[in-house]
Amino acid sequence: MTDMLETPVDAELAGAIAAAAGGPIDQGPAPPRRYKRRGRVTIWLAVAWLVFLVFSAVGASWLPYVKHSCSQYDNALQCSTYNKGTPLKIERPPVWAVWAHSTTHLPGAPERAGWMGTDRNGYDIFSRVIYGARISLTIGVLSITFGLLIGGTLGLLSGYHRGWVDRVTDNTMNIMLAFPALLLAIFVVTFFNSPDSTDEVTARKIWPIILALALLSIPPLTRLVRANTLSYAQRDFVLAARSVGANDRRIVFREILPNVVPSMISFALTGLALLIVAEGALAYLGLSVQAPTPTWGKMIYAGKDRLQDAWWIALMPAFVLFLTILSINLLGDVVAERFNIRDKIE
Amino acid sequence: MTRPRSAGHLQGEGRPQTGTLLEVTDLRTSFQTALGTVRAVDGVTFSLDRGRALGIVGESGSGKTILSRSVMGLLPRRNVEREGSVRFQGQELTTMSLKERREIWGAEMAMIFQDPMTSLNPVMKIGKQIAEPLRIHLDLTRSAAMGTALRLLDDVGIPEPDKRVDQYPHELSGGMRQRVMIAMALACGPTLLFADEPTTALDVTVQAQILDLIEAQRRDRNMSVILVTHDLGVVASHTDEIIVMYAGQIVERAPTAVLFREMRMPYTEALLESIPRLENPSHTPLRVIPGRPPDLINPPVGCRFSPRCPYVQDDCRESAPPLVEAETPGHVYACWHPVGSPVWAEIKARQAAPHAASAEPAASTSPPAATAIPSASATDGAR
Numbered sequence: 001m002t003d004m005l006e007t008p009v010d011a012e013l014a015g016a017i018a019a020a021a022g023g024p025i026d027q028g029p030a031p032p033r034r035y036k037r038r039g040r041v042t043i044w045l046a047v048a049w050l051v052f053l054v055f056s057a058v059g060a061s062w063l064p065y066v067k068h069s070c071s072q073y074d075n076a077l078q079c080s081t082y083n084k085g086t087p088l089k090i091e092r093p094p095v096w097a098v099w100a101h102s103t104t105h106l107p108g109a110p111e112r113a114g115w116m117g118t119d120r121n122g123y124d125i126f127s128r129v130i131y132g133a134r135i136s137l138t139i140g141v142l143s144i145t146f147g148l149l150i151g152g153t154l155g156l157l158s159g160y161h162r163g164w165v166d167r168v169t170d171n172t173m174n175i176m177l178a179f180p181a182l183l184l185a186i187f188v189v190t191f192f193n194s195p196d197s198t199d200e201v202t203a204r205k206i207w208p209i210i211l212a213l214a215l216l217s218i219p220p221l222t223r224l225v226r227a228n229t230l231s232y233a234q235r236d237f238v239l240a241a242r243s244v245g246a247n248d249r250r251i252v253f254r255e256i257l258p259n260v261v262p263s264m265i266s267f268a269l270t271g272l273a274l275l276i277v278a279e280g281a282l283a284y285l286g287l288s289v290q291a292p293t294p295t296w297g298k299m300i301y302a303g304k305d306r307l308q309d310a311w312w313i314a315l316m317p318a319f320v321l322f323l324t325i326l327s328i329n330l331l332g333d334v335v336a337e338r339f340n341i342r343d344k345i346e
Numbered sequence: 347m348t349r350p351r352s353a354g355h356l357q358g359e360g361r362p363q364t365g366t367l368l369e370v371t372d373l374r375t376s377f378q379t380a381l382g383t384v385r386a387v388d389g390v391t392f393s394l395d396r397g398r399a400l401g402i403v404g405e406s407g408s409g410k411t412i413l414s415r416s417v418m419g420l421l422p423r424r425n426v427e428r429e430g431s432v433r434f435q436g437q438e439l440t441t442m443s444l445k446e447r448r449e450i451w452g453a454e455m456a457m458i459f460q461d462p463m464t465s466l467n468p469v470m471k472i473g474k475q476i477a478e479p480l481r482i483h484l485d486l487t488r489s490a491a492m493g494t495a496l497r498l499l500d501d502v503g504i505p506e507p508d509k510r511v512d513q514y515p516h517e518l519s520g521g522m523r524q525r526v527m528i529a530m531a532l533a534c535g536p537t538l539l540f541a542d543e544p545t546t547a548l549d550v551t552v553q554a555q556i557l558d559l560i561e562a563q564r565r566d567r568n569m570s571v572i573l574v575t576h577d578l579g580v581v582a583s584h585t586d587e588i589i590v591m592y593a594g595q596i597v598e599r600a601p602t603a604v605l606f607r608e609m610r611m612p613y614t615e616a617l618l619e620s621i622p623r624l625e626n627p628s629h630t631p632l633r634v635i636p637g638r639p640p641d642l643i644n645p646p647v648g649c650r651f652s653p654r655c656p657y658v659q660d661d662c663r664e665s666a667p668p669l670v671e672a673e674t675p676g677h678v679y680a681c682w683h684p685v686g687s688p689v690w691a692e693i694k695a696r697q698a699a700p701h702a703a704s705a706e707p708a709a710s711t712s713p714p715a716a717t718a719i720p721s722a723s724a725t726d727g728a729r
Contacts, residue, residue, distance in 0.1 A: 162424070236465035243420055243459075244452030244479035244530065254478075258469040 043334060046327035053324060057133035066130045089122040091310040103309050116316035119303065125316050132294035132317065135206065137324075139295070140276040143210045144268050147217030152264060154218070155225025160233050160252050169226070173219040181216050182281060188212035189287045209288055213275045224267050228260040262336045269332040273325040296321050367538060367570050368394040368417070373430035375409075375416040382643040386412040388594035389430075396537070399564060399571040401581030401602070403617065404591035407639035410574045411460075413591065414540045417572075418455055419447050434538070452479040456531035458560075460543040462523035466515040472499075472526055473511025479533040498529040502559060521552035525559065532563060539564070542574045557584050578617055582606060587676070590614045593640045593650040596669065600677035610672055610684035613651045649682065657683050657693045 060066045090109065093100035094117040102111055116125035158169040176184070192208035232238065233256060241255045280297015282288045288298060296317045303314030375387040386409045394400050402410045415421055417432050419439055432439040434455065439447065456479075459465040466475060476498055477491035486494065492511065499507035502525040515523055524544060531539060541560055545553035561584050564571045573585055581588050581602065588605045590598040590613065598611040609615055616635045623630075637654035640646055646653050652662040659682065667680045683689040 236459050236461060237467040239420065240457070240459055240465045240527070240530070241467070241478065242451070243418070243457040244533070245448045245450070245482050246452075246478065247448060250482070255467055255470075259467070 043330055046330040049323055049327045050331070053133055054137070056130045057137065060130050060134070066127050089120070090118065091120050091306070091313065092118045093312050094316070097312065100312070117312040119313045120306070120310070125299070125312065128294040128299060129296065129317050129320050132296045132299060135289055135293065136276050136279060136296040139206065139210055139213065139279050140272045143213035143275050144217055144272045146210065146214035147221050147271065148264060148268055150214070151218040151221030152225050155222040156229050156252050156257060156260070158222070159226040159229025160248070160256065169222065173222050176215070176219045185212040185216060185278070185282055186285065186287060188215060189282060206289060209279060209282060212282070213278055216278065217271050217275060221264070221267065221271070225260055225264060228263055229256055232256045232259050265332055265336050269329050272328060273321070276321060365395045366393050367396045367435060369433040370417055371431040373413070373416055373428070373432060375412055375421065375426065375428045378425040384642045385645070386594055386642060387416050390596055392589055392596065392599065394570050394572065396570055397564070397568045398587065399561070399573060399585040401585035401588040402572060402574045402591060403576065403578055403581055403588055405576050405617070405635070405639055408591045409594035409642070410591050411542055414457070414542055414572055414574050418451070418457060418540060420451070420457065452536070453483040453534045454536055455538040455540065456536040457540040457542060458524070458527050458531050458544045461547040462520055462527050463547060465527055466523055468515055471511065472513055472515065472518070476526065476530045476533055479530060483534045494533070495529070498533055499526070501532070502529045520548050521555065524548060524556050528559060528563070532567070535567060536569065538570045538572070540572045540574065543576070545580060546575070553580070560584070579621055590617070593645055594642060595650065596680070597651065598679040600672070600674070604674045604677050608672070608674065608677070610679035610686065611681050612655050612657050612685060612690070615685050656697070657690050659683055659689060
C-alpha cells in the first residue's frame with residue numbers, strides 16, 4: 001500500500017523519476033534551500049566576546065587584567081591610575097589612540113593609559129566597564145525576562161481567549177503606553193526606594209530598577225505576542241488539536257507558544273539593548289545604583305558632556321555595549337534559526 | 347439501506363435503534379455576523395450506522411463543513427448558535443459541557459482536515475503530534491505513546507516510520523502529511539471519523555491512495571466515516587450513502603448506488619454533470635452550474651436552488667419543497683419537479699433541441715405551454 005513515489009524525501013530524485021516517467025507525481029517538499037549561513041567565524045567571535053565579558057564580570061575581583069575593585073565603595077580610589085603613589089585625576093586616552101592626548105598634562109605621567117583610557121577621576125575605563133557589566137547585564141537580562149514572562153503570558157491569554165480578557169489587557173496596555181515611559185520608571189524607582197533609609201547604599205536597590213524597566217517592556221511584548229497568537233489561533237492545526245481533545249492550556253502552551261517564540265526572542269534581544277541604555281537614563285537622573293558603582297548606561301551618560309575633549313569616556317562603554325548587543329543578536333539569530341523550522345514555502 | 351426512518355424533519359424524534367451510531371435531528375447552526383444571521387446549517391436530519399460511510403456532498407458554501415463541525419460540536423466559541431439534537435452512541439452531544447466533549451473528541455470521534463499543509467503544527471515533530479491524543483486520552487507515557495505513534499505511522503502506510511517521527515511537517519509531502527493527519531485522528535481508535543475534504547489539497551494520484559486508506563481503516567476498525575466533499579467522484583466509490591446539501595439543507599439523500607442511478611434533485615444532476623468525462627474530446631468546456639451559491643443571510647424564497655435551476659417553475663419560487671420519499675427505500679429528495687417528472691422531461695428535451703434542430707421554428711411555441719404544465723401534472727409526479 002505504500003507508494004514508491006512518496007518514499008524519498010529527496011525531492012530532486014523524485015523530480016527526476018517523475019520527469020523520466022513523464023507522469024504526475026505527488027508534489028514533494030521543495031528541495032532544501034541552501035541557507036545563507038552566517039559566517040561561522042562571526043558567530044564564534046560573538047560567543048567568545050560574551051564568554052569573555054561574563055567571565056570577566058564574574059571574576060572581576062581576582063582577574064589580573066581588571067585593575068582594581070571599583071565596585072567596592074571604600075576602594076573606589078584604587079581604580080585610578082597612579083603616578084608614584086599619587087592618583088592621577090587626568091582623562092587619558094587609550095594606549096592605542098596615538099593621535100589623542102590627555103586633557104591635562106602632568107610632567108612624568110604617561111600620556112595614555114589602559115585599553116580604554118581613563119575617565120575624569122582617573123579611573124580605568126576598562127575596569128569600570130567590566131564591573132559595570134555586572135549591573136548592566138543583570139538589570140537588562142532580568143528585566144527583559146520578567147517582561148517576557150508577564151507580557152508573553154498576557155499576550156497569549158488575550159490573543160487566544162479574546163473577549164473580556166483581551167479588552168482588559170488591551171486597555172491596560174494602552175494606558176501604560178500612553179504614560180510617559182521615563183516618568184513611569186521614575187515613579188516606580190522612587191516609590192520602592194525607601195526614603196527613610198539613611199544608608200544610601202541600601203537605599204538604592206537594584207530590583208526597583210529591574211521592576212521599572214520590566215514594566216516598560218511589558219506593553220510592547222504583550223502587543224507583539226497577542227498579535228502573533230491571534231493569527232496562530234486561527235490556524236488549522238489549532239483546530240486539529242482541539243479536535244483530538246486538547247484543552248486550552250495545552251493548545252496555548254504546546255501548539256501556539258512554540259510558534260510565537262522566535263519573534264519573542266528577536267524582539268527581546270532588541271529590547272535588552274534598549275533597557276541597558278534606559279538604565280543609563282535613570283542613572284543620569286540619579287535613580288540607578290549608588291554612585292561609584294559603575295553601569296554602562298551611567299558611564300555613557302557621564303561621558304556625553306566630554307565628547308569633544310575626551311571622547312573615549314562615552315565611546316568606550318558605548319562600544320562595549322554595541323559589541324555585546326551585536327553578539328547577542330547574532331546568537332539570537334542562530335537560536336531563532338534553530339527554532340524556526342517551518343518552511344516558508346507553505 | 348435498512349433504514350426504516352423517514353426523513354422529513356417534522357418527524358425527527360430520534361428513536362434509538364440497534365446499530366445506530368449517530369442521530370442528527372433538525373440541526374441548525376447560525377453565525378451572527380455584522381451583515382446579519384448566516385444560517386449555515388438549516389434543519390438537517392440524518393442518522394448513521396456503525397461501520398458505514400456517509401458522504402456529504404455540495405459545492406463551496408453549501409454548509410457541509412459547518413454541518414460536520416456542528417455535529418462534532420467543534421465550532422467557534424463566539425457568535426454561533428446551534429439548535430437541534432445530536433445523539434452519539436445514545437448520548438446527547440448538544441447539551442454536553444466543553445469538558446465532556448473534549449473527552450469524546452479524539453477518543454470517540456475525530457476529524458481529518460482539508461489542507462494537510464496547515465493542519466499540522468509546523469514546529470512540532472510528527473511523532474509528538476501523533477502522540478498528542480494518546481497522551482491526552484489514554485494517559486500514556488512518552489515512550490509508550492511514541493511506540494504507538496510508530497505503529498500508527500506504519501498502519502497508514504508511511505515508510506520508515508522510525509525516521510519520520512523525528513521529522514517536522516515541512517519535511518514531508520502533502521500526501522504524507524495527510525497520512526500523518528489520519529494517523530493522528532485514528533490514534534485513540536475513534537468510532538466516528540469526519541473527513542472534511544481530505545483530498546482537496548492533494549493531487550489526483552494521491553487522492554485515491556488517501557481515500558483507499560480511509561476506507562481500509564474503516565473496515566479494519568469497524569469505524570463510521572463521514573466524508574465531506576464537493577466531488578461526487580470521491581464519494582461514489584467510498585461511501586454507502588450520500589447526502590447532497592444545498593444552502594444549509596439536505597436536498598437529496600440516498601444510498602450511493604441509488605443516487606447515481608436515479609437522482610431526483612436537479613442540483614444533484616447538475617453536480618454530476620459538472621464532472622469532466624474521460625470520453626469527452628479534449629477541450630470540451632466543463633459544464634458549470636450557473637450563478638452562485640445563495641446568500642445564507644437572506645436565502646431565496648421557495649426552493650433555495652430555484653434561482654439557478656434550469657427546470658424552475660413558478661411554484662418553486664413560492665414554496666419550499668419538503669423532503670419526500672422516492673420509490674426506492676432510503677431515498678429522499680426535496681423538489682417539486684424532480685428529474686424524471688414531465689416538466690423536467692419537457693425542458694430537457696428543449697435544451698437538447700437547439701443542438702439537434704436549431705432551425706426548427708416550432709421550438710419557439712413551446713415555452714408558453716411549459717409554464718402551464720407545472721401546477722397540474724408535475725406536482726403529481728413529485729408526490
